[in-house]
Amino acid sequence: MSFKPVIAAMAIAAALAAGAAHSQAPAPYDATPQLVAAATKEGKVVWYSATDVAVAEKLARSFEAKYPGIKVQVERSGAERLFQRINQEYGSKIYTVDVIETSDAVHFIHFKRQGWLQPAVPADVAKFWPKEYKDPDGQYAAYRAHLSVIAYNTKLVPREQAPKSHADLLDAKWAGKMVKAHPGYSGTIMTGTQALSQSLGWPYFEKLGKQKVMQVQSSTEPPKKLAQGERPVMADGNEYNVFLLKESGVPIEPVYATEGTPLVVGNAAILKNAPNPNAARLFYHYMFSRDAQQANSDVGGLRSFHPEVKEKAGRTPLKQIKILNSDPVALEGQVETIKKKYEEYFGT
Numbered sequence: 001m002s003f004k005p006v007i008a009a010m011a012i013a014a015a016l017a018a019g020a021a022h023s024q025a026p027a028p029y030d031a032t033p034q035l036v037a038a039a040t041k042e043g044k045v046v047w048y049s050a051t052d053v054a055v056a057e058k059l060a061r062s063f064e065a066k067y068p069g070i071k072v073q074v075e076r077s078g079a080e081r082l083f084q085r086i087n088q089e090y091g092s093k094i095y096t097v098d099v100i101e102t103s104d105a106v107h108f109i110h111f112k113r114q115g116w117l118q119p120a121v122p123a124d125v126a127k128f129w130p131k132e133y134k135d136p137d138g139q140y141a142a143y144r145a146h147l148s149v150i151a152y153n154t155k156l157v158p159r160e161q162a163p164k165s166h167a168d169l170l171d172a173k174w175a176g177k178m179v180k181a182h183p184g185y186s187g188t189i190m191t192g193t194q195a196l197s198q199s200l201g202w203p204y205f206e207k208l209g210k211q212k213v214m215q216v217q218s219s220t221e222p223p224k225k226l227a228q229g230e231r232p233v234m235a236d237g238n239e240y241n242v243f244l245l246k247e248s249g250v251p252i253e254p255v256y257a258t259e260g261t262p263l264v265v266g267n268a269a270i271l272k273n274a275p276n277p278n279a280a281r282l283f284y285h286y287m288f289s290r291d292a293q294q295a296n297s298d299v300g301g302l303r304s305f306h307p308e309v310k311e312k313a314g315r316t317p318l319k320q321i322k323i324l325n326s327d328p329v330a331l332e333g334q335v336e337t338i339k340k341k342y343e344e345y346f347g348t
Contacts, residue, residue: 025138026119028126031285038278040069045279047072048086050079050102050187050266051144052220052241055300062295063286070279078218079104079187086271090116095273098280099287101143103219103266104187105328106335108140111269118270118277122285124306129288133305143268143287144296145303147239147321148192150255151223156232165258166200169235170207179214179225180235182346184339188219188238192262193338194331195324199260202341208235209345226252238264243301243315256316260324266302 029035039045049056053076060072077085079102089096100111111117117139125134125141134141150169152162163169169178183190196204214231216222222237227250242254268287274280286292293306303318311317331338 025121025134025136028121028123029281029285030123031282035278035282035285036067039276039282040067042276042279043069044071044073045276045283046075046096046098047283048075048077048082048097048100048102050077050082050104051300051302052076052238052244054244055240055296055302058299059287059292059295062292063283066286067282070282072283078185079107080183080185080190083107083110083187086111086116090114090271090273095271095275097271098274098276099268099270099284101266101268101287102187103146103264104190105265105267105326106332107187108135108267108269109328109332112137112139116272118272118274118280120270120281120284122288124285124288124290128307129305140267140269141288142265142305144266145305146188146264146266146301147256147303147323148188148219148236148262148264149239149242150233150235150257151226151237151242151252152233152255153226153229153231154251154253156229159253162253163233163255163257166196166204167259169233170204170211174211174233176212177231178211178233178235179216179222179231179237181216181219181222181237183342185217186219187266188264189236190335190338191264191326191331192236192324193342194334195260195262195326197338198327199324205342205345213346215346223252226250236262240301243312244299247301247312247314254316256321258322260322262324262326264326 056074056076060074082102119138121138181189183193219238220241222234223241223245225231226234227245245252270280270284290308293304293309296302297304297309
């Protein structure tokens with residue numbers, strides 16, 4: 001299943017939003033000795049990330065090992081909270097963040113429209129990323145992708161009894177036994193909710209809301225609730241945490257629903273008023289390198305757009321999964337409606 005429909009819509013929307021259909025991205029850049037020296041002099045980079053904290057911290061430490069003398073301050077939160085934070089900070093002319101990465105493509109349409117992003121094209125993005133996977137003006141690029149999946153605890157649910165579809169979750173036997181995340185806090189779940197509402201309709205969520213579902217915030221939390229045995233099934237949550245838990249020996253198994261599984265694209269960008277501009281450029285360059293992308297896949301369980309990254313054995317290849325794409329152009333105007341309807345069915 002191709003990534004192209006959702007990424008193409010994202011790129012087109014961004015270009016139209018900024019009126020930049022005919023402008024060009026800046027020249028690609030590499031991690032030159034001059035850039036490394038300037039970044040080392042600054043000595044710090046502040047990264048707002050919606051990736052699971054353990055995965056983000058591992059990337060930060062690997063960067064610090066490669067470039068001694070530069071510390072990465074990871075500020076991890078849910079995508080929607082990071083979006084609110086940047087809006088508040090830039091609205092008040094507070095410039096704290098250097099690099100931003102979230103799981104909601106709509107955020108970058110907004111950031112670009114506001115003029116808050118710094119054009120920058122790392123060498124690997126210029127060389128390897130198809131145009132559908134990057135902003136035409138070089139203001140952001142697709143740093144990662146993951147799925148929002150159903151999953152279950154294999155000690156609590158026999159494989160033959162596990163749900164195989166979203167429709168299966170509406171069975172009365174799962175009432176009071178599920179956990180899911182909230183689109184008001186998580187970009188992954190906001191994207192997934194739109195994709196599922198387009199595919200299954202809102203009546204699906206109305207029925208699911210009557211299943212006495214445990215509600216958490218971030219998409220990173222449902223897999224952990226399964227691992228702790230607090231609930232046997234998760235209705236949604238990020239795939240990469242499921243991978244990490246399963247590969248560490250936790251009895252957890254992902255389910256790729258027969259109706260389709262939402263794909264979530266995570267973009268990254270440098271902020272226009274980054275307080276550590278050189279360190280920001282070096283870290284941003286590193287994020288898209290083969291080594292960082294391979295580590296994200298191996299250690300973090302993330303899907304990568306880098307063609308040299310190899311998928312870890314035992315994981316279902318993306319091409320074998322039926323994908324549900326979200327449309328970020330449409331989603332931008334639907335966010336508040338989705339939150340309102342969701343809270344109507346599930347509460348706050």
